Amino acid sequence: MSDEIKEKVPVFRSWNLWYAFVILFLVVLIILFTFFTNYFA
Amino acid sequence: MSQLDWIVLGVSLIGIVAYGLYKSKTTRDLDGYFLSNRTMPWYLVLLSIMGTQASAITFLSAPGQAYTDGMRFVQYYFGLPLAMVLLCITFVPIFHKLKVYTAYEYLENRFDVKTRTLTSFLFLLQRGLSTGISIYAPSIILSSLFGWNIFWTNIVMGGLLIIYTVSGGARAVAYTQQLQFVIIFVGMAVTAYMVVRLLPNGIDFIDTLKVSGRLGKLNVITTGNTDKGFNWNDRYNIWSGIIGGFFLALSYFGTDQSQVGRYLTAKSVSESRIGLLMNGLVKVPMQFLILLVGAMVFTFYQFNQAPLFFNQTQVAIVESSSYKDSLHIIQQRYSSLSAQKKKLVEQFVGDYKSGRNTDQPVTALKQVNKETEKLRSDFKNILEKEDVNGDSNDTNYIFLRFVVDYMPKGLVGLLIAVIFLASWGSIAAALNSLASTTVVDIHKKFVQLDCTEAQDYSISKWYTFAWGIFSIIIAQFAGNMGSLIEAVNVLGSLFYGVILGIFLVAFYMKSIRGNAVFISAILVEIIIILSFVWPWLTKKIPSVIDKMPSFIQHFMEGMANISFLWLNAIGAIGMIVMSFLLQLVLKKRTN
Numbered sequence: 001m002s003d004e005i006k007e008k009v010p011v012f013r014s015w016n017l018w019y020a021f022v023i024l025f026l027v028v029l030i031i032l033f034t035f036f037t038n039y040f041a
Numbered sequence: 042m043s044q045l046d047w048i049v050l051g052v053s054l055i056g057i058v059a060y061g062l063y064k065s066k067t068t069r070d071l072d073g074y075f076l077s078n079r080t081m082p083w084y085l086v087l088l089s090i091m092g093t094q095a096s097a098i099t100f101l102s103a104p105g106q107a108y109t110d111g112m113r114f115v116q117y118y119f120g121l122p123l124a125m126v127l128l129c130i131t132f133v134p135i136f137h138k139l140k141v142y143t144a145y146e147y148l149e150n151r152f153d154v155k156t157r158t159l160t161s162f163l164f165l166l167q168r169g170l171s172t173g174i175s176i177y178a179p180s181i182i183l184s185s186l187f188g189w190n191i192f193w194t195n196i197v198m199g200g201l202l203i204i205y206t207v208s209g210g211a212r213a214v215a216y217t218q219q220l221q222f223v224i225i226f227v228g229m230a231v232t233a234y235m236v237v238r239l240l241p242n243g244i245d246f247i248d249t250l251k252v253s254g255r256l257g258k259l260n261v262i263t264t265g266n267t268d269k270g271f272n273w274n275d276r277y278n279i280w281s282g283i284i285g286g287f288f289l290a291l292s293y294f295g296t297d298q299s300q301v302g303r304y305l306t307a308k309s310v311s312e313s314r315i316g317l318l319m320n321g322l323v324k325v326p327m328q329f330l331i332l333l334v335g336a337m338v339f340t341f342y343q344f345n346q347a348p349l350f351f352n353q354t355q356v357a358i359v360e361s362s363s364y365k366d367s368l369h370i371i372q373q374r375y376s377s378l379s380a381q382k383k384k385l386v387e388q389f390v391g392d393y394k395s396g397r398n399t400d401q402p403v404t405a406l407k408q409v410n411k412e413t414e415k416l417r418s419d420f421k422n423i424l425e426k427e428d429v430n431g432d433s434n435d436t437n438y439i440f441l442r443f444v445v446d447y448m449p450k451g452l453v454g455l456l457i458a459v460i461f462l463a464s465w466g467s468i469a470a471a472l473n474s475l476a477s478t479t480v481v482d483i484h485k486k487f488v489q490l491d492c493t494e495a496q497d498y499s500i501s502k503w504y505t506f507a508w509g510i511f512s513i514i515i516a517q518f519a520g521n522m523g524s525l526i527e528a529v530n531v532l533g534s535l536f537y538g539v540i541l542g543i544f545l546v547a548f549y550m551k552s553i554r555g556n557a558v559f560i561s562a563i564l565v566e567i568i569i570i571l572s573f574v575w576p577w578l579t580k581k582i583p584s585v586i587d588k589m590p591s592f593i594q595h596f597m598e599g600m601a602n603i604s605f606l607w608l609n610a611i612g613a614i615g616m617i618v619m620s621f622l623l624q625l626v627l628k629k630r631t632n
Contacts, residue, residue, distance in 0.1 A: 008310060033115070
């Protein structure tokens with residue numbers, strides 16, 4: 001059961017890639033939001 | 042409300058109840074009733090997770106929050122995506138592997154019965170109270186709009202959703218949440234479109250953003266820094282959002298049965314994981330868009346006179362009090378300032394569009410807005426006087442007042458349905474989880490140990506019903522809690538940190554045993570609750586507080602000055618540290 005669980009990382013090959021992807025996603029969001037805040041201020 | 046609105050509202054609500062009953066067929070056992078026989082695909086899990094988190098409070102309070110405080114509330118969700126990944130790696134596979142009904146069953150395997158029972162009790166206390174607030178949220182709509190008695194409105198409101206939740210359990214909850222979400226997003230998208238359409242000719246979407254941006258309402262990213270350094274009491278900034286929000290999300294999705302119960306209905310570990318990961322990716326943009334609607338409503342009220350106070354019932358109370366004359370003076374001044382505001386905002390848009398310098402109209406507009414806010418504060422001060430005793434917080438009424446005053450026929454009914462359905466989605470999931478925890482962690486453990494499957498099924502239905510009634514009773518006392526979205530979050534933060542700490546110790550600190558965790562949980566929870574009520578205690582029992590050692594007083598004062606979002610992190614880290622130290626002490630004693 002635990003082996004089966006280990007195999008099934010959705011979309012990416014490993015969970016480290018998921019961490020990297022989510023951190024990148026957050027950084028992009030924060031940059032866009034900062035731009036949004038500054039542009040309209 | 043027009044006849045068309047009533048029809049739209051009635052069809053939406055009755056349709057959901059009927060759909061819930063239609064989807065009620067499950068096997069008559071705990072697996073069918075609480076976990077829908079573990080058959081749900083990831084997209085239903087995703088909608089169910091989102092429908093559980095996004096209550097009526099989200100759609101009522103968030104636009105009001107953006108109107109009064111700007112869009113910085115969105116930062117509260119920044120820690121959520123990271124928490125989803127950690128959950129998928131640690132919590133989800135363990136819960137699936139052990140085939141548990143509730144998250145708390147795992148704690149008995151890892152520690153002992155008393156730790157499991159204490160954690161389920163903390164959950165029941167927190168979730169039972171916050172579900173009451175969630176029932177109250179849509180009820181204020183009806184009572185405010187139609188002058189209905191809030192007591193009976195709460196009862197009718199909570200009663201309708203109980204019908205399909207009792208009947209169909211987790212399956213009915215998941216399927217109705219799917220339909221509710223479609224209606225909710227159609228309603229919110231049409232509202233955003235209508236706000237721009239209602240503005241004067243020539244004002245487009247970008248102009249709307251420019252106005253609210255220059256007036257400080259599009260402050261999505263804030264750092265919490267002041268001239269005196271970082272402000273720990275600042276509720277929403279990027280750091281409290283990422284760190285505090287991470288712990289809150291980890292605790293809410295990993296240890297709150299109302300969420301754990303949703304992704305345990307998935308047909309496999311992978312389906313649970315994809316549902317949670319997708320939630321992490323869509324939550325922040327979704328919340329951003331809801332807040333944006335509030336910022337747009339703010340712009341709308343620069344061109345049109347906003348009510349002095351958005352809860353008209355409170356205005357009527359002052360109107361019939363001895364402060365009537367003061368109210369009239371405030372109202373006259375407010376109308377004159379609103380007219381000035383309209384001229385200035387038109388001047389600003391004209392200057393901006395023709396490329397002229399806009400500093401002068403913006404400065405003047407900010408000044409007028411400041412003065413109107415001062416008048417609103419004066420009015421709130423009247424409401425807070427002892428002989429008036431009114432409710433001085435109108436954040437939850439801002440969006441609703443706008444809808445009723447300016448939306449076309451039919452859309453008002455649809456938007457009121459949106460508020461109801463959003464509320465039902467989260468309340469239904471909460472009742473289902475309260476019942477599952479009571480049956481699995483309390484009833485079958487201490488009251489009736491040997492039940493047949495049919496008895497389990499029947500008891501589960503009765504507990505769902507009983508929690509529905511309890512939540513309605515709590516709803517009757519939820520009237521003066523300020524912004525409802527904050528009330529729920531504050532309440533959650535008092536308990537979530539400790540609950541999360543228990544689970545983190547369970548997963549990552551294998552040497553720590555049940556006794557150390559149990560005592561630590563009680564001590565840390567007492568400290569957190571005391572810190573929350575400390576300002577109240579210092580007023581009520583100053584003589585007792587003065588007798589305490591000064592280091593305790595300083596410590597509690599410091600804790601009391603920290604914004605609630607940090608309590609999640611403090612509770613969790615406090616649990617880890619205290620369990621570790623206590624385990625050392627207990628080990629020494631045993632040796």
